[in-house]
Amino acid sequence: MEAAGAGAGAGAGAGCGSGPPLLLSEGEQQCYSELFARCAGAAGGGPAAGPPEAARAAPGAATAAAGPVADLFRASQLPAETLHQITELCGAKRVGYFGLTQFYVALKLIAAAQSGLPVRTESIKCELPLPRFMLSKTDGETRFGNSAELHGTKVQIPYLISEKNTFKRMENEDKQQETQSPTMSPLASPPSSPPHYQRVPLSHGYSKLQSSTEQMHAAPYEARQPLVQPEGPSPGNQGAKPLWHQASLTRSFSVERELQDSSSNYPDEPWRITEEQREYYVNQFRSLQPDPSSFISGSVAKNFFTKSKLSIPELSYIWELSDADCDGALTLSEFCAAFHLIVARKNGYPLPEGLPPTLQPEYLQAAFPKPKWDCALFDSYSESMPANQQPHDLNRMEMLSIKDVADFAVPTQDMTGDDKQALRSTTDEVLPNDMSEDSATKSGLLPPPPALPPRPCASQSEQASEAEPHPQLNRAPSQAAESSPTKKDVPYSQPPSKPIRRKLRPENQATENQEPSSTIGGPASAAAVKPHPAVQKQSSKQKKAIQTAIRKNKEANAVLARLNSELQQQLKEVHQERIALENQLEQLRPVTVL
Amino acid sequence: MAVCVAVIAKENYPLYIRSVPTENELKFHYMVHTSLDVVDEKISAMGKTLVDQRELYLGLLYGYVTNSKVKFVMVVDSSNTALRDNEIRSMFRKLHNSYTDVMCNPFYNPGDHIQSRAFDNMVTSMMMQVC
Numbered sequence: 001m002e003a004a005g006a007g008a009g010a011g012a013g014a015g016c017g018s019g020p021p022l023l024l025s026e027g028e029q030q031c032y033s034e035l036f037a038r039c040a041g042a043a044g045g046g047p048a049a050g051p052p053e054a055a056r057a058a059p060g061a062a063t064a065a066a067g068p069v070a071d072l073f074r075a076s077q078l079p080a081e082t083l084h085q086i087t088e089l090c091g092a093k094r095v096g097y098f099g100l101t102q103f104y105v106a107l108k109l110i111a112a113a114q115s116g117l118p119v120r121t122e123s124i125k126c127e128l129p130l131p132r133f134m135l136s137k138t139d140g141e142t143r144f145g146n147s148a149e150l151h152g153t154k155v156q157i158p159y160l161i162s163e164k165n166t167f168k169r170m171e172n173e174d175k176q177q178e179t180q181s182p183t184m185s186p187l188a189s190p191p192s193s194p195p196h197y198q199r200v201p202l203s204h205g206y207s208k209l210q211s212s213t214e215q216m217h218a219a220p221y222e223a224r225q226p227l228v229q230p231e232g233p234s235p236g237n238q239g240a241k242p243l244w245h246q247a248s249l250t251r252s253f254s255v256e257r258e259l260q261d262s263s264s265n266y267p268d269e270p271w272r273i274t275e276e277q278r279e280y281y282v283n284q285f286r287s288l289q290p291d292p293s294s295f296i297s298g299s300v301a302k303n304f305f306t307k308s309k310l311s312i313p314e315l316s317y318i319w320e321l322s323d324a325d326c327d328g329a330l331t332l333s334e335f336c337a338a339f340h341l342i343v344a345r346k347n348g349y350p351l352p353e354g355l356p357p358t359l360q361p362e363y364l365q366a367a368f369p370k371p372k373w374d375c376a377l378f379d380s381y382s383e384s385m386p387a388n389q390q391p392h393d394l395n396r397m398e399m400l401s402i403k404d405v406a407d408f409a410v411p412t413q414d415m416t417g418d419d420k421q422a423l424r425s426t427t428d429e430v431l432p433n434d435m436s437e438d439s440a441t442k443s444g445l446l447p448p449p450p451a452l453p454p455r456p457c458a459s460q461s462e463q464a465s466e467a468e469p470h471p472q473l474n475r476a477p478s479q480a481a482e483s484s485p486t487k488k489d490v491p492y493s494q495p496p497s498k499p500i501r502r503k504l505r506p507e508n509q510a511t512e513n514q515e516p517s518s519t520i521g522g523p524a525s526a527a528a529v530k531p532h533p534a535v536q537k538q539s540s541k542q543k544k545a546i547q548t549a550i551r552k553n554k555e556a557n558a559v560l561a562r563l564n565s566e567l568q569q570q571l572k573e574v575h576q577e578r579i580a581l582e583n584q585l586e587q588l589r590p591v592t593v594l
Numbered sequence: 595m596a597v598c599v600a601v602i603a604k605e606n607y608p609l610y611i612r613s614v615p616t617e618n619e620l621k622f623h624y625m626v627h628t629s630l631d632v633v634d635e636k637i638s639a640m641g642k643t644l645v646d647q648r649e650l651y652l653g654l655l656y657g658y659v660t661n662s663k664v665k666f667v668m669v670v671d672s673s674n675t676a677l678r679d680n681e682i683r684s685m686f687r688k689l690h691n692s693y694t695d696v697m698c699n700p701f702y703n704p705g706d707h708i709q710s711r712a713f714d715n716m717v718t719s720m721m722m723q724v725c
Contacts, residue, residue, distance in 0.1 A: 298700030305701075313709055316701035320712055328698035353711075 032104050039068040039103070069103065076110045086110060088585070271356035273340050273364065281336040295329035301338070308342050314351065318342055321355045333361035598669035599717050600626045601693065601708060604662065610708040612717050626667045658686040666690070685720055692716045 073083045090105035112118075273281070288304055289296045296304075305315050322338035323330060330338060337359040345351055357363060600623075601610040611623065658666040666689050668682070696702055696710045 298698065302700035312701050316699050316709065317711060319699045319701055320695075320710055323698065326695040326698050328700065 028108075032107050035072060035107065036100060036103050039072060069106075073106070073110065076114060078110060078113050082113050083110075086113065271340070271344065271352070272358045273336060277340065277343075278336060281339045282332065284339065285332055285335050293332070295327075295331055296335055298328045298330075301330050301335070305338065305342060308346065310342060310345060314345060315342075317351060318345070321352070322359070324355065324361050331361065333364040336364055337361065597721070598623075598626065598667075599689070599721065600667045601689075602626070602630065602665040602667060603704075604664060610713070610717075612714075612721070625669060629667055630665065658689070660690060660693075664693070666693075688716060688720065 073086070076083075078086075086106050086109040089109055090102040284304075285296065288300055301319075302315075305318070306312075308315075310318075318338055318341045322334050322341060324334060337355065340359060341351065599610075599612050611626070658668075660666075666686055668685065668689075670682075692710075692713045693708075696708055696713050697704070699710070702708075702710070
């Protein structure tokens with residue numbers, strides 16, 4: 001109960017093991033209590049209701065809320081991995097909130113980390129300077145910055161070195177980085193001069209922002225952390241480890257995205273579609289057109305993309321780029337490419353001159369064989385479609401109508417896909433805490449698109465990916481684009497809720513294929529004349545079509561079932577790991593505050 | 595050498611016009627405009643859907659009409675060796691294909707000015723290559 005939290009100041013530790021008490025100097029105490037007050041006051045109450053220790057001049061109500069605490073921690077400019085370790089060590093993760101003890105311990109650890117010491121409980125035993133936070137919010141922070149001068153240049157240097165190191169990694173990122181770099185030049189200025197840190201540009205990165213371009217500003221700061229520090233892992237690892245799950249959603253995504261980008265080493269990073277993005281696009285495709293192996297017609301796509309609020313010329317250009325075969329309709333790959341371009345454009349990337357290689361339809365089909373069921377079906381039909389447009393119009397109409405029968409299998413696969421998502425979500429749920437109640441509803445909704453969807457889904461999926469510590473499931477690193485599509489939250493809130501359900505209308509296919517043929521100048525009635533001779537061939541073709549469809553569906557089912565069992569297995573392992581970690585934590589928890 | 599290419603809509607207003615930007619653009623535009631009369635005259639006389647007609651006068655103006663009454667007009671320079679009929683036809687065919695690609699774009703409303711970059715590139719290549 002709350003007794004666990006109540007024991008914070010009494011020396012019994014935050015409800016757990018005993019250990020040497022935490023010694024705070026006067027300055028530290030004052031500093032920390034102010035910070036705590038701000039954090040707790042700012043949010044008006046934390047996620048849990050542990051009463052703070054009354055011994056301090058602490059705020060009355062609740063514990064420090066996760067949001068402002070996370071803000072503060074990020075303002076310390078430590079790498080996400082370090083912050084994560086700090087949270088673990090201070091016990092907030094375990095108890096689920098930042099009580100006074102946890103907060104103070106965390107602050108001490110931050111100070112230790114900023115001094116270059118490893119994040120261990122031993123480090124906080126010794127005398128440490130105050131932690132420094134790069135916030136422009138209050139003057140209180142300024143004071144902290146000043147008092148940190150004690151450290152002199154020793155601590156500043158690691159920051160600079162790391163900046164130079166990390167700076168090179170981010171060439172392909174935001175161009176605004178260059179504008180930020182001149183501001184971070186504290187080396188020249190003597191340590192005694194107070195805010196040699198430029199707060200204004202940095203605060204952009206740390207305030208709660210909706211626009212994802214600014215998220216990308218935040219990202220460089222996150223990643224620009226001293227790799228010189230002893231515990232500094234490579235950014236790739238940072239990407240793989242769970243990030244600050246208590247932090248605000250958008251910022252965590254910017255970090256993940258940045259780390260992901262820098263770790264993936266692709267020159268055309270913005271044009272590469274990640275797994276999560278791909279899934280989301282596929283879901284959107286399905287909402288417009290239930291059959292993923294078929295086309296989205298131009299008008300449907302137009303309505304959909306117009307919601308993204310880009311200008312018509314831009315959308316027109318994007319269409320030009322993505323509709324590779326210029327047939328006025330989008331296949332799944334083309335749709336993904338178009339969607340991705342829109343997403344990139346909304347994030348400020350200029351549109352490319354030509355379709356980047358990673359967005360080519362062939363590449364996309366090859367790169368994402370995972371949805372085997374739709375790719376397999378799609379390939380079989382895509383071959384037939386472009387090849388014989390005119391003569392086999394009616395024939396194809398028949399095939400497609402038969403495919404409606406096959407479609408019944410597709411929804412079941414949809415369901416398994418959904419179940420898979422639900423499974424992953426539940427996996428994420430059991431993992432470290434702070435998964436809000438949204439997770440519970442997650443499985444009931446559309447497989448939560450990682451990036452964009454209506455707000456509850458967004459928070460679920462983002463929290464899910466944040467909290468995930470295991471590279472096996474491999475979702476955390478791929479959140480790269482989630483920050484980027486986040487901006488589209490608002491415009492796209494309609495499509496998921498009101499899917500434009502279209503039965504597979506054969507006449508659409510026929511008309512689409514007839515349009516190009518007629519405009520190309522062939523006789524307009526050619527298509528109508530041809531079908532009659534083709535009628536005889538239909539029945540055998542129908543049967544073949546059915547059989548192939550059935551076979552492919554079975555294969556897909558098998559694949560999904562296997563995937564399901566693998567995921568179950570991973571879930572069990574993760575459970576066990578968690579239990580083991582908790583046990584360790586119990587044993588290691590020594591910290592109490594006098 | 596195509597010095598000017600124009601796409602004119604059914605209602606006889608230009609959707610797209612591009613000249614080699616050296617001189618006398620106005621002259622080209624004027625020629626194109628006046629040629630429309632001749633084009634109209636020809637198509638009213640013919641019953642076929644696609645008309646590929648040639649007009650010979652000093653500027654060597656060539657016209658092409660689609661079955662949706664969109665006209666392509668091309669002005670070529672006669673100083674070069676006379677272009678063969680086939681070449682002209684192939685150029686018009688390319689124009690027509692690019693035009694249909696533009697049409698396929700659902701964001702393009704028929705009657706809008708053509709702003710497709712692919713179309714521009716194609717026209718530019720045509721103008722340069724024949725140079």
